Amino acid sequence: MNLTALWSVLNRSWHLLISHRDRWQKSLRKRSRSLQFFALIGLTVLVVSSCNQAPQTGAVDRTAPSSQSTTAERVVKHALGETKVPANPQRVVVLDNAVLDTAITLGVKPVGAALYPGTTSYLGDKTQGIETVGSSPAPPNLEKIVSLKPDLILGIAIVHKQLYDQLSQIAPTVLAEDSGREGNWKQHMTLYAEALGKTEVAKNLLNDYNQQVNQLKQRLGEQLTKTSVSLVAGFQDRLGFYTTGSFPGSILQDVGLPRPPAQEKADIFASQVSREDFKSINGDVIFLIRNAIDPNNTIVDQFKQDPLFSQLDAVKQNRVYVVDGKVWTVGRSILAANRVLDDLSNYLVKQ
Incomplete structure (x- = not known):
């Protein structure tokens, strides 16, 4: 084979090699893009699957809160056990005069109250706008309480013990042992303050009370x-x-x-x-x-x-x-x- 023919063969081979190289690179790029596409699909499926699983966990166990809800709740021990209450309750229903006195003094205005008729005049206009849910010590109107959409219910065990399960289905319910008529009103105030997230306010109020007691002793x-x-x-x-x-x-x-x-x-x-x-x-x-x-x-x-x-x-x-x-x-x-x-x-x- 002469040099001209040899050069012609080599030139065709070179172009053929270049052509195959280009097609191979294009194929490689397509396969790379395909791999990226399928990887993206796989990641999306994984994320969606994880999102779909989250509510299922909550539905199975209503008592297992997320980390966010855990920080937004507190456990309060009371006469009938332990109750998870919201950290900052906004719609409180009270079922006794003593609880109303406590809540208002702590700066919480209930949305509803069951009271002895005509016994709140000493509270002045602080009770205006509070819905009546019954007359203590008679059982409260549960339908009325439901309509108020409370996030916390406060009462006393000696009166509301039999209604505790029903009240707890409406909202977290905390009951003191008795009405405070036996002289243990400070303990009850402390319990209600804990449920309302007002423990420090209650401590300050009781300190002020003790100071007034000491001043009265001196004056007497x-x-x-x-x-x-x-x-x-x-x-x-x-x-x-x-x-x-x-x-x-x-x-x-x-x-x-x-x-x-x-x-x-x-x-x-x-x-x-x-x-x-x-x-x-x-x-x-x-x-x-x-x-x-x-x-x-x-x-x-x-x-x-x-x-x-x-x-x-x-x-x-x-x-x-x-x-x-x-x-x-x-x-x-x-x-x-x-x-x-x-x-x-x-x-x-x-x-």
Whole structure:
């Protein structure tokens, strides 16, 4: 083969090689793009699959919150167990006067409340706009509560224990052991404050209360240990007294005021007395507590007209003072307690 022919063969081979190289590179680029495409599809399927699985986990176990919801909830121990409550409840329903007093004083205005009728006047206009969900201590209106869409319900076990499961289906429910009438109102206030996320506010309010107690002690001076204070009220159709184991009795005990011997009882909060047993209500001072539910105060008025009434020491010394039962017996929390301290100061401190 001559050089011209050889060059011609080599030239064709070179072009053929270049042509195959170009086709091979194009094929490689196509396969690379295909691999990228399928990889993208695989990643998309993986992400979508993960998103679809998230709700299934929550649906299986409603009690297993996500990390975000965990930080937005707190567990509160109460009379009927433990309850997860929102960190910052916005729509609270309260089922007792003491809870209402606590919530309002802590800066939380409930959307609904079940109360003793006509017993919130001492709270002023702070109750305006609060929906009524029943009259305590009767069972509340569950349908009304549902309509308010609460995120927290607060009540008392001695009244609402039987409704606890139903209430818990509506919203997280926290119940104190009793109503605070037994004098343990501070513990109940602390519990409700925890449920409302207002623990520090409650501590400050109780510190202020203790400071007022100490100031009153100082103002009373020698009277503090020499003045026996009797708490008298009408109970249904008979007269009675409140003991050291009652809401008002616990406040007098904080101040250090002596009580008549018959009223020094911590195991009961109140007791009825017969006409023949008027000595049990005798004291240097008598606070006549108007019945919060009986505006006519019939029993107390009858008591004041009884001839035996004039034989009591407080009557002889003209130291019988009529006070508001809505504050002294129904409020059963911090705002009412402060009002009781005001009454004690106004009536007992010598001007």
